[in-house]
Amino acid sequence: xxxxxxxxxxxxxxxxxxxxxxxxxxxxxxxxxxxxxxxxxxxxxxxxxxxxxxxxxxxxxxxxxxxxxxxxxxxxxxxxxxxxxxxxxx
Amino acid sequence: xxxxxxxxxxxxxxxxxxxxxxxxxxxxxxxxxxxxxxxxxxxxxxxxxxxxxxxxxxxxxxxxxxxxxxxxxxxxxxxxxxxxxxxxxxxxxxxxxxxxxxxxxxxxxxxxxxxxxxxxxxxxxxxxxxxxxxxxxxxxxxxxxxxxxxxxxxxxxxxxxxxxxxxxxxxxxxxxxxxxxxxxxxxxxxxxxxxxxxxxxxxxxxxxxxxxxxxxxxxxxxxxxxxxxxxxxxxxxxxxxxxxxxxxxxxxxxxxxxxxxxxxxxxxxxxxxxxxxxxxxxxxxxxxxxxxxxxxxxxxxxxxxxxxxxxxxxxxxxxxxxxxxxxxxxxxxxxxxxxxxxxxxxxxxxxxxxxxxxxxxxxxxxxxxxx
Amino acid sequence: xxxxxxxxxxxxxxxxxxxxxxxxxxxxxxxxxxxxxxxxxxxxxxxxxxxxxxxxxxxxxxxxxxxxxxxxxxxxxxxxxxxxxxxxxxxxxxxxxxxxxxxxxxxxxxxxxxxxxxxxxxxxxxxxxxxxxxxxxxxxxxxxxxxxxxxxxxxxxxxxxxxxxxxxxxxxxxxxxxxxxxxxxxxxxxxxxxxxxx
Numbered sequence: 001x002x003x004x005x006x007x008x009x010x011x012x013x014x015x016x017x018x019x020x021x022x023x024x025x026x027x028x029x030x031x032x033x034x035x036x037x038x039x040x041x042x043x044x045x046x047x048x049x050x051x052x053x054x055x056x057x058x059x060x061x062x063x064x065x066x067x068x069x070x071x072x073x074x075x076x077x078x079x080x081x082x083x084x085x086x087x088x089x090x
Numbered sequence: 091x092x093x094x095x096x097x098x099x100x101x102x103x104x105x106x107x108x109x110x111x112x113x114x115x116x117x118x119x120x121x122x123x124x125x126x127x128x129x130x131x132x133x134x135x136x137x138x139x140x141x142x143x144x145x146x147x148x149x150x151x152x153x154x155x156x157x158x159x160x161x162x163x164x165x166x167x168x169x170x171x172x173x174x175x176x177x178x179x180x181x182x183x184x185x186x187x188x189x190x191x192x193x194x195x196x197x198x199x200x201x202x203x204x205x206x207x208x209x210x211x212x213x214x215x216x217x218x219x220x221x222x223x224x225x226x227x228x229x230x231x232x233x234x235x236x237x238x239x240x241x242x243x244x245x246x247x248x249x250x251x252x253x254x255x256x257x258x259x260x261x262x263x264x265x266x267x268x269x270x271x272x273x274x275x276x277x278x279x280x281x282x283x284x285x286x287x288x289x290x291x292x293x294x295x296x297x298x299x300x301x302x303x304x305x306x307x308x309x310x311x312x313x314x315x316x317x318x319x320x321x322x323x324x325x326x327x328x329x330x331x332x333x334x335x336x337x338x339x340x341x342x343x344x345x346x347x348x349x350x351x352x353x354x355x356x357x358x359x360x361x362x363x364x365x366x367x368x369x370x371x372x373x374x375x376x377x378x379x380x381x382x383x384x385x386x387x388x389x390x391x392x393x394x395x396x397x398x399x400x401x402x403x404x405x406x407x408x409x410x411x412x413x414x415x416x417x418x419x420x421x422x423x424x425x426x427x428x429x430x431x432x433x434x435x436x437x438x439x440x441x442x443x444x445x446x447x448x449x450x451x452x453x454x455x456x457x458x459x460x461x
Numbered sequence: 462x463x464x465x466x467x468x469x470x471x472x473x474x475x476x477x478x479x480x481x482x483x484x485x486x487x488x489x490x491x492x493x494x495x496x497x498x499x500x501x502x503x504x505x506x507x508x509x510x511x512x513x514x515x516x517x518x519x520x521x522x523x524x525x526x527x528x529x530x531x532x533x534x535x536x537x538x539x540x541x542x543x544x545x546x547x548x549x550x551x552x553x554x555x556x557x558x559x560x561x562x563x564x565x566x567x568x569x570x571x572x573x574x575x576x577x578x579x580x581x582x583x584x585x586x587x588x589x590x591x592x593x594x595x596x597x598x599x600x601x602x603x604x605x606x607x608x609x610x611x612x613x614x615x616x617x618x619x620x621x622x623x624x625x626x627x628x629x630x631x632x633x634x635x636x637x638x639x640x641x642x643x644x645x646x647x648x649x650x651x652x653x654x655x656x657x658x659x
Contacts, residue, residue, distance in 0.1 A: 083229025
C-alpha cells in the first residue's frame with residue numbers, strides 16, 4: 001500500500017472517530033438537556049429516586065461479575081469505581 | 091395497656107421491607123438502614139467458530155449490613171472455577187488436544203463506610219488469589235454532598251500490588267503496582283432523572299505481559315484515563331426507567347475505546363420486572379499488536395502481542411434480566427447475555443483482520459434477602 | 462517584577478500568597494491559577510449552603526396546615542391551639558419512616574391523654590403507596606395527605622422524614638431532620654417539656 005493511501009485511510013478513520021465522539025457527546029447532552037429539564041427536586045419529591053432502577057450501584061455483585069468478564073475479554077476497562085484489585089485474566 | 095399493643099415491632103418492620111421499590115439505600119448519600127445478603131451464580135462459556143474455549147463457574151456472595159445509624163460494612167466473596175482452552179496467539183488454542191487448562195480464583199473484599207452530616211468516608215481492602223496471581227488492593231473513597239443532597243462529589247483513591255508467578259518457573263516473582271484516582275459528580279436533574287459522570291485515572295507499573303501467550307511482551311507501564319457518564323430517567327406514565335451509559339477510554343497501550351449501553355427497566359404485575367439491555371463496545375488496537383501471521387511486526391526489544399483482546403474490534407452484548415420480588419424481603423433474578431466480538435464490527439471500520447469472531451454467553455442467577 | 466506588600470503596624474509584610482517574585486512570563490499563568498482558586502473557593506462556599514433568609518426554625522411561628530385525613534375530613538393546625546402538636550412529614554418510599562411509625566405510636570399511647578396530638582403528613586403522589594405502607598405499619602395517630610406538596614414547601618422540609626414539635630402557643634420548638642435512634646430520648650424529653658411534664 002502506498003504511503004499516501006495509507007495516510008489517507010488513517011486520516012479518514014481518525015476523522016470518523018472524532019465524528020463519533022462528537023455525536024455521542026451530543027447525544028449525552030441532548031439526553032441531559034432535552035428529556036428532562038433541570039429542576040432539582042425538593043426533599044419530598046424524591047420518591048422515584050428511591051427506586052432501585054434509578055440507583056447507579058443498586059446491584060454491586062452483578063456489576064462486579066460483569067465488569068470482571070469485560071476486563072478479561074476486552075482491552076481497556078474501568079471508570080466505575082476504584083479499589084477492586086486485579087486478577088490474572090488481563 | 092398490653093391489650094392494645096399491636097404485633098411485635100420487628101415483625102411489622104420485616105413485613106414493611108417487602109414494600110416494592112423500597113431499596114436499602116434511598117439515594118446514594120443516605121445511610122442504608124437495612125442490610126441485605128445476596129448470592130449470585132454466574133455460568134460463563136465462550137467459543138469461536140469450530141471450537142469451544144473457556145468455561146467459568148462463578149458463585150459469589152455479597153453482604154451489606156448497617157452496624158449503626160452512621161456506619162455500614164459491606165463485603166463480597168467470589169470464586170471463579172475456570173476450565174478450557176484459551177488462545178496461545180490469535181485464534182490458535184492452547185493445549186495439545188485443545189483441551190486447555192483448569193484454574194481457580196478466590197477473591198474477597200470488605201469496605202467500611204462512615205457517614206457524617208454532609209460527607210462520608212469509605213475504606214476498603216481487596217484480596218484475590220489464583221495459582222499464579224495474587225492481588226492485594228486498598229482503597230479510600232470520600233463523598234460530599236450539597237445541603238439539598240442533589241449533588242454529590244466523589245473522590246476515590248486506590249492502590250494495588252500484584253504478584254505474578256507463572257507455571258514452570260518461567261516467570262517468577264514479577265510485580266505490578268497500580269494507582270487509581272477517581273473524581274465523580276452525581277447530579278439529580280429533576281424528580282425523575284439523575285446523571286453521574288466519573289473520571290478515573292489509572293497508572294500502572296510492572297509486569298503486564300501475559301505469560302501464557304506466545305511472544306507476548308508488553309510495556310512495563312500503562313496509563314488509562316476513563317470517562318464514564320451514566321444517566322437514569324424514570325417515566326411515571328409507563329412506570330419504566332431508562333438507563334444510559336457512555337464511556338470513553340484513552341489508553342497508553344493504544345487500545346482506546348468507546349462504549350455505549352442502553353437498558354430499560356419495566357416493572358410488571360405481581361412483583362415481576364424485566365430489563366432488556368444492549369451494549370456496544372469498540373476498541374482500537376494496541377500500538378504493539380500486529381495481525382497474523384504470528385511474529386510479523388516483532389522487533390527485538392520492542393513490545394509485541396498477538397492477543398486478540400488487544401486487537402481492534404467492535405462487540406455487541408444484547409441481554410435480558412428478569413426479576414421477581416417475593417415475600418419477606420426475598421427476591422430472585424435471572425440474567426442472560428450474549429456477547430460477540432468481531433474485527434469488522436469496529437466503528438469506522440479498520441478492525442483487525444485475519445481473526446475469527448469471538449462469542450460468549452453468560453447466565454447469572456441471583457437470590458437476595460433484606461434483613 | 463511585581464510584588465505586593467501590605468503595610469501593617471509600621472512594618473512591611475509580604476503575605477506568602479500575595480507577594481511572590483515572578484518574571485513576566487510567569488505572571489499570566491499565576492494570575493490564572495489565582496482566579497481558578499478564588500472561583501473554586503466561591504463555588505465551594507456557595508454549595509456549602511447559603512441558608513434561606515427565613516427558615517422554619519425553633520422559635521418561629523408554625524406555618525399553616527389544613528389537610529384531609531383518610532376519611533376526607535379536614536384536619537387544621539389552627540384548631541389545635543392550646544395543645545402540643547408533633548407534625549411529621551413521611552412517605553412510603555422513605556426508609557427511616559418505617560422506624561419512626563412504631564415510635565410515634567408509642568408516643569401517642571404515652572402522651573395522647575396528656576395533650577399530645579401527632580399529625581403525620583403523607584407526601585406520596587399516589588394514595589395507594591401510602592395505603593400499602595399504612596396496612597403494614599398501622600398508625601395510632603392522625604394521618605393526613607398532601608400529594609401536591611404545598612404543605613412540605615410551606616414548612617421548608619429539608620429531608621425525609623422531617624418532624625416539628627409545635628407548642629400550645631403555635632410556636633415551633635423543635636425541628637428534626639431525619640429519624641435517628643440516638644435522638645429518640647431527647648425528642649421525647651422535649652415533648653414532655655412542651656406538655657409541662659417532668
